[in-house]
C-alpha cells in the first residue's frame with residue numbers, strides 16, 4: 001500500500017470534513033430549534049463565497065496586501081451571509097412557524113431557487129476565478145506534496161470556529177437559551193427566553209459559519225459559480241443527518257465521516273462516483289441507526 | 303377468572319432511567335368499568351400506550367382475552383393488530399384526523415372491520431359499492447348515538463372541544479371493540495357536558511356490551527361510573543378497590559395532596 | 564392594523580435594507596479574466612423600487628390576513644359560484660364532455676409546437692398525480708421522484724435499443740419496472756420518518772442518476788440514448804405532425820385514465836386510510852390500519868405512475884439523458900403538487916399547467932423566470948400554504964337524512 005497516497009487522501013478528507021462541518025452546524029442548529037430543513041443553507045455558503053470574491057477582487061486589483069484582503073473579504077462575507085440568513089428567516093420561514101413542515105420546506109426550496117438565480121442574473125453563470133490570496137507557509141515545504149497551505153488554513157479556521165462555538169453554546173447566556181429552546185421551545189418561552197431572538201441568532205451563527213467555509217474553500221479551489229452551494233449544501237445536510245440531526249457534536253462527527261469516506265472513495269474506487277458515496281453512507285447508517293450516529297432515538301410522546 | 307377480558311401482570315415501561323410504569327398489575331372484568339386514576343405524570347397514559355402497542359413494554363405480560371376465546375399475549379404487537387383483537391382507545395391529547403370530515407373520521411374506524419382492497423377500489427364492483435355504502439351508513443349511525451350527526455360533513459378541526467372528545471369515542475367505537483380504553487374523556491368539558499358524558503358512556507356500554515378501562519381526573523365521573531378503581535403514582539400501583547374505598551384511602555389522599563380532590 | 568402611511572414607512576425602511584443587503588451582488592460586477600470592476604450604481608434605485616413595492620403589498624396582505632379570521636380559508640366567491648353551477652344536475656357531465664372534446668381538438672387547431680408543449684404539460688400532470696398520491700394523500704415527502712420517472716424512460720430506451728421493444732409493450736413494462744424499483748427503495752426507506760425520509764429519497768434519486776451517468780454499457784452514460792422511436796398505431800408510423808398529434812392524444816388518454824384511477828382510489832376505503840395516515844399516523848395505526856403496508860402500496864402505485872410517464876416522455880422526446888432526472892426535476896414535480904394544492908386532482912392539473920405553460924409563454928421574462936418562480940413559491944407558502952385549491956373533502960349525503968351544507 002502506498003502510504004503517501006493514503007496520507008494525502010486522509011488529509012484531503014479532513015479538509016472536506018472541515019468544510020462540511022462548518023455548513024452542517026448551521027443545518028443542525030436550525031433543525032434543532034425550528035425543526036426545519038433549511039434547504040437554502042447551502043446558498044448562504046455560495047453567497048459568502050461570492051461576496052468574498054467580490055471584496056477580495058476589489059482589494060487585490062488595487063494592489064492591497066493579499067493576507068489583509070483575505071481577512072477583510074472573509075469578514076465582509078460573514079457579515080453579508082449572516083444578514084442574508086437573518087433576513088431569509090424573517091421573510092420566508094417566520095410566517096410559517098405554525099404551518100405544516102412541508103410548507104416551510106417548500107418555502108426553503110423557493111429561497112434556494114431565488115438566491116441561485118439572483119446571483120446568476122446579477123453576476124454571471126460562468127465560473128469566476130477566486131484571487132489567490134493564501135500565503136505559502138514556508139514550514140510546509142517538506143510536506144508540500146501532501147498538504148497545502150490552504151488546507152492548513154482550513155484546519156486552523158475550522159478548529160478555531162468550533163472551539164469558539166462550543167464556548168458560546170456551553171457557557172454563554174445566549175448559548176444556554178439556544179439549547180433550552182431546542183429542547184423544549186414552549187418551556188423556554190415560558191421561562192422568558194425570546195424565541196425570535198434565539199432563532200435570529202441561530203441563523204446568524206449558522207450563516208457566518210457557512211460564509212467562512214465558502215471563502216476558505218473557494219480560495220483553495222480557485223473558482224466558483226452560482227451553483228456551488230447546492231451540492232455542498234445537500235452533502236452537509238447528509239452529514240448532519242448522519243451524525244443525528246439536532247446534535248451539534250453529531251454534525252461535526254458526521255461531517256468528518258463523510259469527508260473521509262468521500263476522499264477515500266474517490267481515491268481508491270472511482271472519482272466518477274464522488275457524489276454517490278455520501279448517499280450510500282447515509283442509507284447504510286440510517287438503516288442500522290435510524291436516528292444517526294449520535295442522535296437519540298426518542299420515542300414520540302403520545 | 304373466566305370473566306376477565308384483560309389481564310396485566312408486572313408491567314414495566316422504562317424510558318432511559320425513568321420507570322414510567324413500574325410493576326403494575328391490573329385486570330379488567332367483562333362488562334365492568336374499571337377506572338385508572340392518579341396525579342399528573344403518574345404513568346397512566348404510558349400504561350395505555352403499552353396496552354395498545356404504541357410503546358413496547360420493557361417487561362411484563364399483557365393478556366387480552368376476547369370473550370369466549372383463548373387469552374392472547376399482546377406484548378409488542380403493533381397497534382393495528384391490537385385493534386383487530388378488539389381493543390380500541392381514545393387519546394388524551396385529541397388526535398383526530400383534523401382535515402377530514404367528522405363522518406370520515408368514523409369511517410376510518412370502520413377500516414378494521416371491512417375489506418375492500420386497492421383493486422376492488424379501482425374496479426368498484428357491486429360488493430365494493432355495497433360495502434362503501436354500509437361504511438357510510440354504519441358510521442352515521444354511530445355519530446347519531448353520540449349526537450354528532452349534525453356535524454357529519456364538517457372538518458373535525460372545526461368542532462368544539464367537547465364534541466372532539468366525543469368524536470374520539472365514536473371513532474374508537476367504530477372499530478367494534480369489546481374493550482374500550484378512554485384516556486381522560488371528560489378533560490376540558492364543562493360540568494354539564496360531563497354529566498351528559500356519564501349518561502352516554504353508560505348507554506354505549508349497555509348497547510355494545512362493552513368493557514371499559516377509563517383514565518380520569520374528574521372524581522365525580524369516576525365515582526359515578528366505575529365498578530373498580532386502580533390508583534397509580536410515580537409509575538407504581540398504590541391502591542385498588544371500589545371507588546368509595548379508594549376515596550377514603552389515606553395513601554391515595556396523600557398522593558393527591560395539594561390537588562383539589 | 565397599520566394604515567397605508569405606516570406600511571409605506573416600513574416598506575421604505577425595508578427598501579433601504581434591501582439595497583444595503585444586495586449591494587455587493589447587484590452593484591459590483593467583477594470580470595475576473597480582465598481583472599476589471601464595473602460599478603452599476605443604478606441597481607440601487609432598481610432594487611430599492613422593487614423592494615418598496617413588494618414590501619408594501621406583502622405587509623398589507625399580512626395585515627389583512629392577521630385581522631381577518633385566518634384559521635380557515637373560506638371558499639372564494641368564484642369557488643362558491645363554481646360549486647353552485649357544477650352541482651346542478653347534468654352540468655358536470657356536459658362541462659366535462661365539452662372539455663374533453665376541446666382537449667382532443669387542440670392538436671388539430673394549433674401548431675405542432677403548441678401541441679408539443681401541452682403534451683409536456685400533460686406528462687407533468689401525470690407525474691404530479693403520481694407524486695400527489697404519496698405527498699398529498701399519504702403525507703410522505705419524496706424528494707427523489709424524478710428517479711422513478713427516469714426508470715420508466717430508461718426501461719423503454721434500453722429495451723428498445725437492445726431488443727427492439729416497441730412503445731406499447733414498453734408502457735406497462737416501464738410502469739412495472741418503476742414499481743419494482745419503488746418496492747426495493749421502499750423497503751429501507753419507509754421505516755424512516757418525516758425529514759429523514761425526505762433526505763433519503765433525495766439520496767436514492769441522486770444515486771440513481773449518478774449510476775445512470777456512469778454505466779456506459781447499459782445506459783450510454785451521460786451522453787444519453789437517442790433515436791428512441793415514437794409510438795406506432797398498429798404498426799403504422801406517423802410523420803412529424805402526425806406523431807406529435809398522436810402522442811398528444813395518447814397523453815390525454817393516459818391522463819384521463821390515471822385521473823379516473825386516482826379518483827376511484829381516493830374515494831375508497833384504502834384511499835381514506837392514506838389521508839388518515841397523513842393527518843395522524845399514530846391515531847391511524849390505532850384504527851387498525853397497517854402503516855407499513857399502506858406506505859408500501861402508496862409508494863409502489865406512485866412509482867408505477869411515474870414509470871408510465873417516463874415511457875411517454877422518452878417516446879415524445881426520442882432522446883433521454885440523466886440530466887432530465889435530477890433533484891431539480893423532483894423538486895419541480897413537488898412544486899406542482901404543492902402549488903396546486905396538496906391532495907387535490909384539480910390542484911395538480913392547475914399546478915402543472917401553471918408551472919409548465921407559464922414559463923413557455925413568458926419568454927419575455929425568460930431570464931427572470933426561475934427568480935420569479937422561487938419568489939412565487941415563497942409567497943405562495945407564506946400567504947396560502949394549502950395551495951391554490953384548498954383541501955376539500957367529499958360531502959356524503961345520507962339517505963333519508965337532511966344534509967347540512
Ligand SMILES: Nc1ncnc2c1ncn2[C@@H]1O[C@H](COP(=O)(O)OP(=O)(O)OP(=O)(O)O)[C@@H](O)[C@H]1O
Nearest residue numbers: 299300301317322341342343344345346347348349
Ligand atoms: N415517550 C416518552 N419518552 C420519555 N418519557 C416519557 C415518554 N412518555 C411519557 N414519558 C414520561 O413518563 C411519565 C408518565 O407520563 P404519562 O403521560 O404516562 O402520565 P399521566 O399519568 O398520563 O399524566 P397526565 O395525568 O398528566 O396525563 C412522565 O414523566 C413522562 O414525562
Ligand SMILES: [Mg+2]
Nearest residue numbers: 346347348394
Ligand atoms: Mg395522561
